[in-house]
Amino acid sequence: MSDEINVTFGQGxxxxxxxxxxxxxxxxxxxxxxxxxxxxxxxxxxxSLATCAGYYALAFCKKRKINTHGLGLKMLxxxxxxxxxxxxxxxxxxxPEDFPEKYHAALIRAVDACTVKKHLxxxxxxxxxxxx
Numbered sequence: 001m002s003d004e005i006n007v008t009f010g011q012g013x014x015x016x017x018x019x020x021x022x023x024x025x026x027x028x029x030x031x032x033x034x035x036x037x038x039x040x041x042x043x044x045x046x047x048s049l050a051t052c053a054g055y056y057a058l059a060f061c062k063k064r065k066i067n068t069h070g071l072g073l074k075m076l077x078x079x080x081x082x083x084x085x086x087x088x089x090x091x092x093x094x095x096p097e098d099f100p101e102k103y104h105a106a107l108i109r110a111v112d113a114c115t116v117k118k119h120l121x122x123x124x125x126x127x128x129x130x131x132x
Contacts, residue, residue, distance in 0.1 A: 014038065050075040052116040053091050060110040070096040
């Protein structure tokens, strides 16, 4: 895993992050001065949480050789306009028709172990520095 992410600035409000061999482009909506040419950083944050939870659900099933046809995950969130932040997130797992009931609780625990979620519940120390 990379120990650094490099950020460069493109046209308008486009920002690109280089992570290992990947280039991730972000932009802002038109109403905020961007061109809406890519997801904004907050949307990527939310998507990273949802896809991480999805990965844990998928890996759980694959490890146990459980059919994943029809497996899905939806993340619902509540935005508080006054506080300008999300106040609740719920994950809904859609199970394949033949998913064994005996694994329901274990699957929930697996999804709950998502690495991105862990960083929200136990956030790292963060510091901003200026380098000349």
